[in-house]
Amino acid sequence: MIxxxxxxxxxxxxxxxxxxxxxxxxxxRTARTEKGIEVAQNLRARMRSWWVMASIFVVSILVGGVTxxxxxxxxxxxxxxxxxxxxxxxxxxxxxxxxxxxxxxPIQYILxxxxxxxxxxxxxxxxxxxxxxxxxxxxxxxxxxxxxMGRIQxxxxxxxxxxxxxxxxxxxxxxxxDHSNATLLFFFILIVQVNDVFQYITGKLFGKRPxxxxxxxxxxxxxxLGGLAVSASVGAALSWVTPFSPLAAAGMAFAIxxxxxxxxxxxxxxxxxxxxxxxSQAIPGHGGVLDRLDSLTFxxxxxxxxxxxxxxLPV
Amino acid sequence: xxxxxxxxxxxIITGCHSRQVGLCAPSGPRVYFANHTSNLDxxxxxxxxxxxxxxxxxxxxxxxxxxxxxxxxxxxxRVFHAxxxxxxxxxxxxxxxxxxxxxxxxxxxxxxxxxxxxGDGDQTAEFKPGLWHIAKARPDVxxxxxxxxxxSRVLPKGEILPVPIAVAVTxxxxxxxxxxxxxxxxxxxxxxAMLDLKGVGA
Numbered sequence: 001m002i003x004x005x006x007x008x009x010x011x012x013x014x015x016x017x018x019x020x021x022x023x024x025x026x027x028x029r030t031a032r033t034e035k036g037i038e039v040a041q042n043l044r045a046r047m048r049s050w051w052v053m054a055s056i057f058v059v060s061i062l063v064g065g066v067t068x069x070x071x072x073x074x075x076x077x078x079x080x081x082x083x084x085x086x087x088x089x090x091x092x093x094x095x096x097x098x099x100x101x102x103x104x105x106p107i108q109y110i111l112x113x114x115x116x117x118x119x120x121x122x123x124x125x126x127x128x129x130x131x132x133x134x135x136x137x138x139x140x141x142x143x144x145x146x147x148x149m150g151r152i153q154x155x156x157x158x159x160x161x162x163x164x165x166x167x168x169x170x171x172x173x174x175x176x177x178d179h180s181n182a183t184l185l186f187f188f189i190l191i192v193q194v195n196d197v198f199q200y201i202t203g204k205l206f207g208k209r210p211x212x213x214x215x216x217x218x219x220x221x222x223x224x225l226g227g228l229a230v231s232a233s234v235g236a237a238l239s240w241v242t243p244f245s246p247l248a249a250a251g252m253a254f255a256i257x258x259x260x261x262x263x264x265x266x267x268x269x270x271x272x273x274x275x276x277x278x279x280s281q282a283i284p285g286h287g288g289v290l291d292r293l294d295s296l297t298f299x300x301x302x303x304x305x306x307x308x309x310x311x312x313l314p315v
Numbered sequence: 316x317x318x319x320x321x322x323x324x325x326x327i328i329t330g331c332h333s334r335q336v337g338l339c340a341p342s343g344p345r346v347y348f349a350n351h352t353s354n355l356d357x358x359x360x361x362x363x364x365x366x367x368x369x370x371x372x373x374x375x376x377x378x379x380x381x382x383x384x385x386x387x388x389x390x391x392x393r394v395f396h397a398x399x400x401x402x403x404x405x406x407x408x409x410x411x412x413x414x415x416x417x418x419x420x421x422x423x424x425x426x427x428x429x430x431x432x433x434g435d436g437d438q439t440a441e442f443k444p445g446l447w448h449i450a451k452a453r454p455d456v457x458x459x460x461x462x463x464x465x466x467s468r469v470l471p472k473g474e475i476l477p478v479p480i481a482v483a484v485t486x487x488x489x490x491x492x493x494x495x496x497x498x499x500x501x502x503x504x505x506x507x508a509m510l511d512l513k514g515v516g517a
Contacts, residue, residue: 077479081330081479081480081481082481084478084480085330085465085480085481089468091471094468094471094474094478095474095476097478097480098476098477098478101478101479102476280481
Protein backbone atom coordinates (compact mmCIF):
# COMPACT_ATOMS: atom_id res chain seq x y z
CA MET A 1 0.00 0.00 0.00
CA ILE A 2 1.40 3.38 -0.99
CA UNK A 3 1.44 5.93 1.80
CA UNK A 4 -0.69 9.04 1.52
CA UNK A 5 2.34 11.33 1.92
CA UNK A 6 4.24 9.46 -0.77
CA UNK A 7 1.33 9.92 -3.19
CA UNK A 8 1.38 13.66 -2.62
CA UNK A 9 5.15 13.82 -3.18
CA UNK A 10 4.66 11.86 -6.41
CA UNK A 11 1.96 14.31 -7.45
CA UNK A 12 4.27 17.26 -6.82
CA UNK A 13 7.06 15.67 -8.86
CA UNK A 14 4.68 14.83 -11.73
CA UNK A 15 3.32 18.40 -11.68
CA UNK A 16 6.83 19.93 -11.75
CA UNK A 17 7.90 17.67 -14.60
CA UNK A 18 4.75 18.41 -16.59
CA UNK A 19 5.33 22.12 -16.07
CA UNK A 20 8.91 21.86 -17.31
CA UNK A 21 7.86 19.79 -20.32
CA UNK A 22 5.15 22.30 -21.23
CA UNK A 23 7.62 25.18 -20.87
CA UNK A 24 10.01 23.39 -23.24
CA UNK A 25 7.25 22.80 -25.80
CA UNK A 26 6.06 26.41 -25.66
CA UNK A 27 9.68 27.56 -25.91
CA UNK A 28 10.25 25.50 -29.04
CA ARG A 29 7.07 26.88 -30.69
CA THR A 30 7.70 30.52 -29.82
CA ALA A 31 11.49 30.86 -29.87
CA ARG A 32 12.63 33.22 -32.62
CA THR A 33 16.39 33.39 -32.22
CA GLU A 34 18.83 30.56 -32.83
CA LYS A 35 19.95 30.80 -29.21
CA GLY A 36 16.39 30.66 -27.94
CA ILE A 37 15.62 27.52 -29.93
CA GLU A 38 18.80 25.91 -28.66
CA VAL A 39 17.88 26.67 -25.04
CA ALA A 40 14.36 25.28 -25.54
CA GLN A 41 15.65 22.11 -27.21
CA ASN A 42 18.13 21.58 -24.41
CA LEU A 43 15.31 22.01 -21.91
CA ARG A 44 13.22 19.44 -23.78
CA ALA A 45 16.10 16.93 -23.74
CA ARG A 46 16.61 17.63 -20.04
CA MET A 47 12.93 17.14 -19.27
CA ARG A 48 12.80 13.83 -21.14
CA SER A 49 15.76 12.60 -19.10
CA TRP A 50 14.09 13.91 -15.93
CA TRP A 51 11.00 11.80 -16.65
CA VAL A 52 13.15 8.70 -17.14
CA MET A 53 15.25 9.31 -14.02
CA ALA A 54 12.22 10.15 -11.89
CA SER A 55 10.41 7.01 -13.09
CA ILE A 56 13.34 4.73 -12.30
CA PHE A 57 13.75 6.33 -8.88
CA VAL A 58 10.04 6.24 -8.04
CA VAL A 59 9.67 2.59 -9.09
CA SER A 60 12.66 1.62 -6.94
CA ILE A 61 11.19 3.50 -3.97
CA LEU A 62 7.75 1.94 -4.41
CA VAL A 63 9.10 -1.60 -4.82
CA GLY A 64 11.06 -0.82 -1.68
CA GLY A 65 13.16 -3.18 0.37
CA VAL A 66 16.62 -3.67 -0.98
CA THR A 67 15.72 -2.30 -4.45
CA UNK A 68 16.51 1.29 -3.51
CA UNK A 69 19.91 0.26 -2.16
CA UNK A 70 20.60 -1.66 -5.38
CA UNK A 71 19.64 1.39 -7.46
CA UNK A 72 22.18 3.51 -5.60
CA UNK A 73 24.80 0.77 -5.89
CA UNK A 74 24.32 0.83 -9.67
CA UNK A 75 24.50 4.64 -9.64
CA UNK A 76 27.78 4.43 -7.72
CA UNK A 77 29.13 1.96 -10.24
CA UNK A 78 28.21 4.21 -13.19
CA UNK A 79 29.53 7.32 -11.46
CA UNK A 80 32.85 5.68 -10.57
CA UNK A 81 33.13 4.39 -14.11
CA UNK A 82 32.71 7.90 -15.48
CA UNK A 83 35.24 9.27 -13.04
CA UNK A 84 37.89 6.61 -13.68
CA UNK A 85 37.33 6.76 -17.45
CA UNK A 86 38.21 10.45 -17.49
CA UNK A 87 40.98 10.46 -14.92
CA UNK A 88 44.37 9.28 -16.11
CA UNK A 89 45.33 5.90 -14.70
CA UNK A 90 48.34 3.76 -15.41
CA UNK A 91 48.92 0.12 -16.10
CA UNK A 92 49.91 -0.45 -12.45
CA UNK A 93 46.45 0.68 -11.28
CA UNK A 94 44.63 -2.12 -13.06
CA UNK A 95 44.26 -4.63 -10.21
CA UNK A 96 43.49 -1.90 -7.69
CA UNK A 97 40.74 -0.61 -9.98
CA UNK A 98 39.33 -4.09 -10.32
CA UNK A 99 39.11 -4.24 -6.52
CA UNK A 100 37.49 -0.82 -6.37
CA UNK A 101 34.73 -1.73 -8.82
CA UNK A 102 34.01 -5.34 -8.00
CA UNK A 103 34.90 -5.68 -4.32
CA UNK A 104 34.61 -2.27 -2.63
CA UNK A 105 31.27 -1.25 -4.19
CA PRO A 106 29.47 -4.53 -3.40
CA ILE A 107 30.83 -4.70 0.15
CA GLN A 108 29.88 -1.09 0.92
CA TYR A 109 26.29 -1.61 -0.22
CA ILE A 110 25.96 -5.02 1.44
CA LEU A 111 27.00 -3.37 4.71
CA UNK A 112 24.33 -0.71 4.11
CA UNK A 113 21.68 -3.34 3.35
CA UNK A 114 22.67 -5.15 6.56
CA UNK A 115 22.36 -1.86 8.47
CA UNK A 116 25.83 -2.11 9.96
CA UNK A 117 26.44 1.54 10.77
CA UNK A 118 29.98 1.30 12.13
CA UNK A 119 31.14 -1.04 9.38
CA UNK A 120 29.82 1.02 6.48
CA UNK A 121 31.09 4.23 8.06
CA UNK A 122 34.69 3.07 8.25
CA UNK A 123 35.02 0.53 5.45
CA UNK A 124 36.03 2.91 2.63
CA UNK A 125 37.72 5.78 4.50
CA UNK A 126 39.82 3.39 6.57
CA UNK A 127 40.17 -0.04 5.02
CA UNK A 128 39.85 0.70 1.30
CA UNK A 129 42.13 3.67 1.94
CA UNK A 130 44.78 1.32 3.30
CA UNK A 131 44.37 -1.64 1.00
CA UNK A 132 43.97 0.02 -2.41
CA UNK A 133 47.33 1.84 -2.23
CA UNK A 134 48.91 -1.34 -0.89
CA UNK A 135 47.62 -3.24 -3.92
CA UNK A 136 49.03 -0.53 -6.17
CA UNK A 137 52.39 -0.66 -4.43
CA UNK A 138 52.44 -4.43 -4.87
CA UNK A 139 51.85 -3.92 -8.59
CA UNK A 140 55.25 -2.26 -8.57
CA UNK A 141 54.69 0.95 -10.51
CA UNK A 142 55.93 4.00 -8.61
CA UNK A 143 55.56 6.73 -11.22
CA UNK A 144 53.14 9.40 -9.92
CA UNK A 145 52.17 7.04 -7.13
CA UNK A 146 50.77 9.63 -4.74
CA UNK A 147 48.62 11.28 -7.41
CA UNK A 148 47.24 8.00 -8.75
CA MET A 149 46.37 6.75 -5.30
CA GLY A 150 44.66 10.06 -4.47
CA ARG A 151 42.53 9.91 -7.61
CA ILE A 152 41.25 6.41 -6.93
CA GLN A 153 40.53 7.23 -3.31
CA UNK A 154 38.70 10.44 -4.22
CA UNK A 155 36.67 8.50 -6.78
CA UNK A 156 35.71 5.92 -4.16
CA UNK A 157 34.82 8.54 -1.55
CA UNK A 158 32.61 10.68 -3.79
CA UNK A 159 31.10 8.08 -6.10
CA UNK A 160 30.64 5.25 -3.60
CA UNK A 161 30.99 6.32 0.03
CA UNK A 162 29.03 9.57 -0.09
CA UNK A 163 26.34 8.30 -2.46
CA UNK A 164 25.84 5.25 -0.25
CA UNK A 165 24.68 7.60 2.53
CA UNK A 166 21.41 8.10 0.62
CA UNK A 167 20.14 4.51 1.00
CA UNK A 168 21.74 4.54 4.48
CA UNK A 169 18.79 6.76 5.48
CA UNK A 170 16.66 3.62 5.25
CA UNK A 171 18.63 2.03 8.10
CA UNK A 172 17.66 4.65 10.70
CA UNK A 173 14.98 4.14 13.36
CA UNK A 174 13.39 7.55 13.64
CA UNK A 175 11.58 8.64 16.81
CA UNK A 176 7.85 9.21 16.38
CA UNK A 177 8.00 9.21 12.58
CA ASP A 178 4.89 7.59 11.19
CA HIS A 179 5.94 7.59 7.54
CA SER A 180 8.43 5.18 6.06
CA ASN A 181 12.06 6.23 5.75
CA ALA A 182 11.63 5.96 1.98
CA THR A 183 9.49 9.10 2.22
CA LEU A 184 12.36 10.90 3.96
CA LEU A 185 14.75 9.71 1.27
CA PHE A 186 12.34 11.05 -1.33
CA PHE A 187 12.26 14.39 0.52
CA PHE A 188 16.06 14.56 0.46
CA ILE A 189 16.35 13.82 -3.29
CA LEU A 190 13.58 16.32 -4.04
CA ILE A 191 15.34 19.11 -2.13
CA VAL A 192 18.70 18.37 -3.79
CA GLN A 193 17.15 18.50 -7.25
CA VAL A 194 14.95 21.53 -6.52
CA ASN A 195 18.06 23.35 -5.32
CA ASP A 196 19.98 22.38 -8.48
CA VAL A 197 17.19 23.59 -10.72
CA PHE A 198 16.43 26.86 -8.90
CA GLN A 199 20.06 27.71 -8.37
CA TYR A 200 20.40 27.41 -12.14
CA ILE A 201 17.26 29.42 -12.90
CA THR A 202 17.88 32.29 -10.47
CA GLY A 203 21.52 32.32 -11.54
CA LYS A 204 20.46 32.70 -15.19
CA LEU A 205 17.89 35.39 -14.41
CA PHE A 206 19.64 37.54 -11.81
CA GLY A 207 23.19 36.22 -11.56
CA LYS A 208 25.95 38.75 -12.03
CA ARG A 209 28.87 38.07 -9.76
CA PRO A 210 30.40 34.60 -10.17
CA UNK A 211 31.64 33.05 -6.93
CA UNK A 212 34.64 31.31 -8.44
CA UNK A 213 34.86 32.44 -12.07
CA UNK A 214 37.79 30.20 -12.89
CA UNK A 215 35.97 27.10 -11.65
CA UNK A 216 32.49 27.77 -12.97
CA UNK A 217 31.30 31.11 -14.35
CA UNK A 218 27.67 29.94 -13.98
CA UNK A 219 27.68 29.79 -10.20
CA UNK A 220 26.76 33.21 -8.96
CA UNK A 221 25.89 34.71 -5.58
CA UNK A 222 22.33 35.31 -6.79
CA UNK A 223 22.05 31.70 -7.92
CA UNK A 224 23.32 30.42 -4.57
CA LEU A 225 20.94 32.64 -2.58
CA GLY A 226 17.99 31.85 -4.86
CA GLY A 227 18.62 28.12 -4.56
CA LEU A 228 18.96 28.34 -0.77
CA ALA A 229 15.75 30.40 -0.41
CA VAL A 230 13.61 28.19 -2.66
CA SER A 231 14.98 24.98 -1.12
CA ALA A 232 14.36 26.18 2.43
CA SER A 233 10.79 27.23 1.55
CA VAL A 234 10.03 23.95 -0.20
CA GLY A 235 11.55 22.13 2.79
CA ALA A 236 9.34 24.02 5.23
CA ALA A 237 6.26 23.46 3.07
CA LEU A 238 6.93 19.73 3.03
CA SER A 239 7.79 19.44 6.72
CA TRP A 240 4.66 17.34 7.36
CA VAL A 241 6.13 14.39 5.42
CA THR A 242 9.29 14.54 7.54
CA PRO A 243 9.97 14.03 11.25
CA PHE A 244 11.04 17.72 11.43
CA SER A 245 9.16 20.83 12.58
CA PRO A 246 8.61 23.39 9.79
CA LEU A 247 11.54 25.46 11.03
CA ALA A 248 13.80 22.42 11.35
CA ALA A 249 12.72 21.22 7.90
CA ALA A 250 13.69 24.61 6.45
CA GLY A 251 17.04 24.32 8.24
CA MET A 252 17.59 20.81 6.92
CA ALA A 253 16.73 21.88 3.38
CA PHE A 254 19.06 24.87 3.77
CA ALA A 255 21.89 22.55 4.85
CA ILE A 256 21.17 20.17 1.96
CA UNK A 257 21.12 23.04 -0.52
CA UNK A 258 24.34 24.56 0.79
CA UNK A 259 26.23 21.26 0.74
CA UNK A 260 24.78 20.62 -2.72
CA UNK A 261 26.26 23.90 -3.86
CA UNK A 262 29.67 22.98 -2.43
CA UNK A 263 29.50 19.58 -4.12
CA UNK A 264 28.62 21.12 -7.45
CA UNK A 265 31.44 23.64 -7.11
CA UNK A 266 34.06 21.06 -6.07
CA UNK A 267 33.15 18.61 -8.78
CA UNK A 268 33.35 21.45 -11.31
CA UNK A 269 36.89 22.12 -10.14
CA UNK A 270 37.69 18.42 -10.63
CA UNK A 271 36.24 18.60 -14.14
CA UNK A 272 38.34 21.69 -14.88
CA UNK A 273 41.42 19.83 -13.72
CA UNK A 274 40.66 16.86 -15.97
CA UNK A 275 39.79 19.24 -18.81
CA UNK A 276 36.19 18.26 -19.57
CA UNK A 277 32.85 20.04 -19.35
CA UNK A 278 30.71 17.00 -18.52
CA UNK A 279 31.65 13.61 -17.13
CA SER A 280 29.96 11.84 -20.07
CA GLN A 281 26.95 12.10 -22.35
CA ALA A 282 25.07 9.25 -20.66
CA ILE A 283 21.98 11.37 -19.81
CA PRO A 284 20.82 13.55 -22.73
CA GLY A 285 20.70 17.24 -21.74
CA HIS A 286 22.38 16.69 -18.38
CA GLY A 287 25.78 15.19 -19.17
CA GLY A 288 26.94 12.22 -17.16
CA VAL A 289 25.57 10.38 -14.15
CA LEU A 290 28.13 12.17 -12.01
CA ASP A 291 27.02 15.57 -13.32
CA ARG A 292 23.55 14.78 -12.00
CA LEU A 293 24.80 13.38 -8.69
CA ASP A 294 27.58 15.86 -7.88
CA SER A 295 25.50 17.97 -5.49
CA LEU A 296 23.97 14.87 -3.93
CA THR A 297 27.40 13.43 -3.05
CA PHE A 298 28.18 16.27 -0.66
CA UNK A 299 24.68 16.68 0.75
CA UNK A 300 24.02 13.00 1.54
CA UNK A 301 26.49 12.42 4.41
CA UNK A 302 25.55 15.66 6.20
CA UNK A 303 21.81 15.00 5.95
CA UNK A 304 22.30 11.42 7.12
CA UNK A 305 24.31 12.51 10.15
CA UNK A 306 21.96 15.35 11.05
CA UNK A 307 18.96 13.02 10.99
CA UNK A 308 20.84 10.31 12.85
CA UNK A 309 22.11 12.69 15.53
CA UNK A 310 18.92 14.63 16.20
CA UNK A 311 16.07 12.30 15.28
CA UNK A 312 17.12 8.66 15.29
CA LEU A 313 16.76 6.21 18.12
CA PRO A 314 20.13 4.90 19.29
CA VAL A 315 20.76 1.44 17.87
CA UNK B 316 19.28 -13.36 -31.28
CA UNK B 317 22.44 -14.58 -29.57
CA UNK B 318 24.28 -11.90 -31.55
CA UNK B 319 22.07 -9.13 -30.23
CA UNK B 320 22.50 -10.42 -26.68
CA UNK B 321 26.28 -10.48 -26.98
CA UNK B 322 26.38 -7.05 -28.60
CA UNK B 323 24.15 -5.60 -25.87
CA UNK B 324 26.14 -7.25 -23.07
CA UNK B 325 29.41 -5.92 -24.48
CA UNK B 326 27.91 -2.47 -24.77
CA ILE B 327 26.74 -2.52 -21.19
CA ILE B 328 29.97 -3.87 -19.73
CA THR B 329 32.40 -1.70 -21.66
CA GLY B 330 29.98 1.20 -22.10
CA CYS B 331 31.16 1.29 -25.71
CA HIS B 332 29.25 3.33 -28.19
CA SER B 333 30.19 4.24 -31.72
CA ARG B 334 30.45 7.77 -32.98
CA GLN B 335 30.45 8.34 -36.67
CA VAL B 336 32.39 11.17 -38.21
CA GLY B 337 31.00 12.11 -41.60
CA LEU B 338 30.12 8.54 -42.50
CA CYS B 339 27.01 7.65 -44.46
CA ALA B 340 25.14 4.39 -44.77
CA PRO B 341 27.27 1.70 -46.37
CA SER B 342 26.88 1.28 -50.11
CA GLY B 343 28.51 -2.13 -50.12
CA PRO B 344 30.93 -4.29 -48.16
CA ARG B 345 33.44 -2.38 -46.12
CA VAL B 346 36.76 -2.95 -44.47
CA TYR B 347 36.88 -1.54 -40.95
CA PHE B 348 40.46 -1.17 -39.76
CA ALA B 349 41.15 -0.43 -36.13
CA ASN B 350 43.94 -0.07 -33.58
CA HIS B 351 44.67 -3.27 -31.71
CA THR B 352 45.26 -3.04 -27.98
CA SER B 353 43.24 -5.81 -26.39
CA ASN B 354 41.75 -9.21 -27.02
CA LEU B 355 38.32 -7.62 -26.80
CA ASP B 356 38.96 -5.19 -29.67
CA UNK B 357 37.17 -7.17 -32.36
CA UNK B 358 34.15 -7.87 -30.17
CA UNK B 359 33.91 -4.23 -29.13
CA UNK B 360 34.08 -2.83 -32.67
CA UNK B 361 31.57 -5.42 -33.83
CA UNK B 362 29.19 -4.67 -30.95
CA UNK B 363 29.33 -0.93 -31.39
CA UNK B 364 28.49 -0.97 -35.11
CA UNK B 365 24.96 0.06 -36.03
CA UNK B 366 22.77 -3.00 -36.30
CA UNK B 367 22.39 -3.06 -40.08
CA UNK B 368 26.18 -2.89 -40.47
CA UNK B 369 26.80 -5.53 -37.80
CA UNK B 370 24.55 -8.10 -39.45
CA UNK B 371 26.87 -8.97 -42.31
CA UNK B 372 30.14 -7.98 -40.72
CA UNK B 373 32.83 -10.56 -40.07
CA UNK B 374 35.90 -10.41 -37.92
CA UNK B 375 39.29 -11.33 -39.30
CA UNK B 376 41.10 -13.13 -36.52
CA UNK B 377 44.08 -15.32 -35.81
CA UNK B 378 43.42 -19.03 -35.87
CA UNK B 379 46.04 -19.70 -33.18
CA UNK B 380 44.02 -17.60 -30.71
CA UNK B 381 40.38 -18.06 -31.72
CA UNK B 382 40.66 -21.75 -32.62
CA UNK B 383 42.22 -22.72 -29.31
CA UNK B 384 39.33 -23.67 -27.04
CA UNK B 385 35.82 -24.89 -27.70
CA UNK B 386 34.18 -21.69 -26.51
CA UNK B 387 36.45 -19.48 -28.61
CA UNK B 388 35.75 -21.71 -31.63
CA UNK B 389 32.01 -21.47 -31.00
CA UNK B 390 32.16 -17.68 -30.61
CA UNK B 391 34.34 -17.17 -33.65
CA UNK B 392 32.42 -19.51 -35.96
CA ARG B 393 28.83 -19.17 -34.86
CA VAL B 394 28.56 -15.67 -33.44
CA PHE B 395 31.09 -13.51 -35.24
CA HIS B 396 31.42 -15.67 -38.37
CA ALA B 397 35.12 -14.97 -38.09
CA UNK B 398 37.46 -15.32 -41.00
CA UNK B 399 40.24 -17.25 -39.29
CA UNK B 400 43.72 -16.57 -40.56
CA UNK B 401 46.69 -18.85 -40.10
CA UNK B 402 49.43 -16.66 -38.70
CA UNK B 403 51.94 -19.48 -38.41
CA UNK B 404 52.07 -20.73 -41.99
CA UNK B 405 51.37 -17.96 -44.45
CA UNK B 406 52.17 -19.18 -47.92
CA UNK B 407 51.38 -17.77 -51.31
CA UNK B 408 48.78 -20.42 -51.94
CA UNK B 409 47.00 -20.04 -48.62
CA UNK B 410 47.25 -16.28 -48.50
CA UNK B 411 45.03 -14.60 -45.89
CA UNK B 412 44.11 -12.11 -48.59
CA UNK B 413 42.17 -14.76 -50.52
CA UNK B 414 39.93 -15.42 -47.55
CA UNK B 415 39.26 -11.72 -47.07
CA UNK B 416 38.51 -10.91 -50.71
CA UNK B 417 36.25 -13.97 -50.93
CA UNK B 418 34.38 -12.61 -47.94
CA UNK B 419 34.05 -9.14 -49.50
CA UNK B 420 32.85 -10.69 -52.75
CA UNK B 421 30.06 -12.37 -50.82
CA UNK B 422 28.95 -8.91 -49.73
CA UNK B 423 30.24 -9.14 -46.16
CA UNK B 424 32.20 -6.41 -44.41
CA UNK B 425 35.29 -7.31 -42.40
CA UNK B 426 37.03 -5.92 -39.32
CA UNK B 427 40.83 -6.06 -39.44
CA UNK B 428 43.68 -4.88 -37.26
CA UNK B 429 46.48 -3.77 -39.60
CA UNK B 430 49.04 -3.50 -36.80
CA UNK B 431 49.02 -7.29 -36.84
CA UNK B 432 49.43 -7.67 -33.09
CA UNK B 433 48.32 -5.99 -29.91
CA GLY B 434 50.19 -2.86 -28.90
CA ASP B 435 50.63 -1.52 -25.37
CA GLY B 436 47.87 1.06 -25.78
CA ASP B 437 50.22 4.04 -25.91
CA GLN B 438 51.97 3.43 -29.22
CA THR B 439 50.40 2.50 -32.53
CA ALA B 440 52.65 0.24 -34.58
CA GLU B 441 53.28 0.65 -38.31
CA PHE B 442 50.67 -1.06 -40.49
CA LYS B 443 51.31 -4.41 -42.09
CA PRO B 444 50.79 -4.36 -45.87
CA GLY B 445 47.53 -6.36 -45.84
CA LEU B 446 45.37 -3.25 -46.16
CA TRP B 447 47.26 -2.19 -49.27
CA HIS B 448 46.73 -5.56 -50.89
CA ILE B 449 43.02 -5.45 -50.14
CA ALA B 450 42.78 -1.92 -51.56
CA LYS B 451 44.52 -3.07 -54.74
CA ALA B 452 42.48 -6.23 -55.13
CA ARG B 453 39.11 -4.56 -54.46
CA PRO B 454 39.50 -0.83 -55.22
CA ASP B 455 35.81 -0.01 -54.83
CA VAL B 456 35.53 -1.30 -51.25
CA UNK B 457 35.31 1.46 -48.61
CA UNK B 458 38.15 1.38 -46.08
CA UNK B 459 36.79 2.81 -42.86
CA UNK B 460 39.23 3.85 -40.12
CA UNK B 461 38.15 3.02 -36.57
CA UNK B 462 39.71 4.32 -33.36
CA UNK B 463 39.12 2.42 -30.13
CA UNK B 464 39.74 4.59 -27.09
CA UNK B 465 40.45 3.22 -23.60
CA UNK B 466 40.13 -0.48 -24.34
CA SER B 467 43.74 -1.12 -23.37
CA ARG B 468 42.75 0.21 -19.96
CA VAL B 469 39.81 -2.19 -19.72
CA LEU B 470 41.88 -5.28 -20.36
CA PRO B 471 45.61 -4.64 -20.77
CA LYS B 472 47.79 -7.28 -22.33
CA GLY B 473 48.45 -10.03 -19.83
CA GLU B 474 45.46 -9.33 -17.58
CA ILE B 475 42.39 -11.55 -17.37
CA LEU B 476 40.10 -9.42 -15.19
CA PRO B 477 38.50 -6.45 -16.95
CA VAL B 478 37.93 -3.05 -15.36
CA PRO B 479 34.68 -1.36 -16.50
CA ILE B 480 36.16 1.77 -18.00
CA ALA B 481 33.94 3.29 -20.68
CA VAL B 482 35.19 2.62 -24.19
CA ALA B 483 34.57 4.90 -27.15
CA VAL B 484 34.64 3.65 -30.72
CA THR B 485 34.94 6.29 -33.44
CA UNK B 486 34.30 5.51 -37.10
CA UNK B 487 35.89 7.90 -39.60
CA UNK B 488 35.40 8.75 -43.23
CA UNK B 489 36.45 6.07 -45.72
CA UNK B 490 39.98 6.24 -47.11
CA UNK B 491 40.35 5.69 -50.86
CA UNK B 492 43.52 4.64 -52.61
CA UNK B 493 44.87 7.14 -55.07
CA UNK B 494 46.14 5.87 -58.41
CA UNK B 495 49.64 7.26 -58.11
CA UNK B 496 50.17 6.33 -54.47
CA UNK B 497 52.82 3.81 -53.44
CA UNK B 498 52.41 1.23 -50.73
CA UNK B 499 54.14 2.99 -47.87
CA UNK B 500 52.47 6.37 -48.32
CA UNK B 501 49.06 4.70 -48.62
CA UNK B 502 49.61 2.74 -45.41
CA UNK B 503 50.87 5.85 -43.63
CA UNK B 504 47.85 7.79 -44.78
CA UNK B 505 45.49 5.07 -43.51
CA UNK B 506 47.31 4.98 -40.20
CA UNK B 507 47.10 8.77 -39.92
CA ALA B 508 43.37 8.70 -40.75
CA MET B 509 42.93 6.26 -37.87
CA LEU B 510 45.08 8.30 -35.46
CA ASP B 511 43.19 11.49 -36.39
CA LEU B 512 40.07 10.02 -34.81
CA LYS B 513 41.77 10.01 -31.42
CA GLY B 514 39.86 12.30 -29.10
CA VAL B 515 37.33 13.36 -31.76
CA GLY B 516 34.10 14.37 -30.04
CA ALA B 517 35.36 13.12 -26.68
